[in-house]
Amino acid sequence: MYDILIHPGYPKTATTTIQEEVFNYLDEAGKINYLGRHNNFTKGDYLSEFNHKVWKYVMENKNINIKGLEKWLSEYKLNVYSQESFIQPESHMKKKGYGTVSPVKVPEKLFHLFSDKNFNVTIIITIRAQSKISPSLYVQQYRLFKKDEEKNTWKKYMEKEVLSGSNIFYKYEKIIDAYAERFGVDNVFPVIYEGIKNKDNKCIKKLSGLLNVEEELIRKRLKHEKNVTDRKGDKFVQETRESHDFAKYLTENISTEVLKKVHNYMKTYKWYQKIIYKSKTHEIEEPTSRDVNEISGYFAEGNLKLAREFSITKRQLESYGYLRQN
Known part of the structure; x- marks a missing residue:
């Protein structure tokens, strides 16, 4: 029996910090078998071979030998697979020239790979308030939109991508439900990024429990959460x-x-x-308080569904900006 923890995203939710400071560290300490990304770009194999093959299968429909994956897995440790590009806006992926698989279709493909009775799969999905993740992602990937007359400003992007209803990437309840439908509600755990950043006891306890390590170890490893967005005035x-x-x-x-x-x-x-x-x-331009409130209100109903069906509380959603602010 292989125990596998799959972390499919979201991007801009401290994924790099979690991969480098937690997963890599625990792998080197012999506590988990980490199947994710390497730290060092200059190795020439930024994706581990396991990660590369699974990514090709999921995102580009490349055939792989499912049984052949087992040689990278451990029967004695928790196997951790982290690949945040499984949850990306389809419009962004198209502009990058990658395979465009809807985030709600990815769970079905992962389930096909790991549905054998020899696999015990748990899903952890890190999320961040839509009013914060949308401008952060837009700034990071601005190169994709700077020549697009319909999306070359934050306001245009907000209207076309965030509030139009066409981009399922920002509808957390839809994507998380897709994983729950395939792997079972009891095996899917949304974790709030803001809780990780603020060392929220509930979030730290959930993360440490899923990894089967001490809470204090997770706190120490997450103390260097990186901020990669520069500012000039507002x-x-x-x-x-x-x-x-x-x-x-x-x-x-x-x-x-x-x-x-x-x-x-x-x-x-x-x-x-x-x-x-x-x-x-x-x-x-930075989002205005009106933008933030409009986005929070737009997604509030879907976010509340997470509190009803998963291990997230309404108080957490209110505290971290997932609901409209009064």
Whole structure:
């Protein structure tokens, strides 16, 4: 029997911190078998082989030998698989050129991989108030929208992507329900990002319980939660980069797989990035209190459903901005 804890997202919910400071640490301490991302981009294999194969199957419909996955699993430790790109806005994934699988379809594909009686699967999904995650994600991925006349400002993006009802990414209850339908309500655990950030006892206890480690250890490992968004006055500041013309020519005309691999490997080094990319700084407006309240109100009903069906309290939702503020 293999015990597997799957963490499919969300992005912008301290996922990198959890992966690096908790999962990697526990793996190195021999407490879990971590199947997720590597710390070091320069290794040339940013995704572990297990992670890479499963990602290809889920997001690009690549055939894989399901039984072959077992060689990476441990029968004696908790196996932890973290891949936040399983929950991404489809519009963002399309602009990146990746396979576009709706976040509500991912649970079905994961269930197909791990539905065998030899697998005992638990799902942990980290969430963040929609009024906070939407501008944070927009700023981080602004490069995707800076030339899109319909979404090249925060206000436009908010209307088109957040409040239009067309983007299921922000409807937490729909995605979490999709996992519960496949893996069972008792095996799906939403964890509030704000609770992790503020060392909320309920959130820390839930996370430590799922990982079967001491609460104090989780507190210590999460003390260096990273803030990667820069500010200038009341605006966000984001740097985007584009390839220099010669780099575009190089990329488009490399004909051999060996040279492509060398080029992709070299891109992991900052000095090489400075040669092939040119950078530009953008100032992006910050959401107003009215924006925050409008977004919170729009998603309040769906968020309340989480309190009724899962281990999240209404008080937590109110405290951390998941409901409309009076």
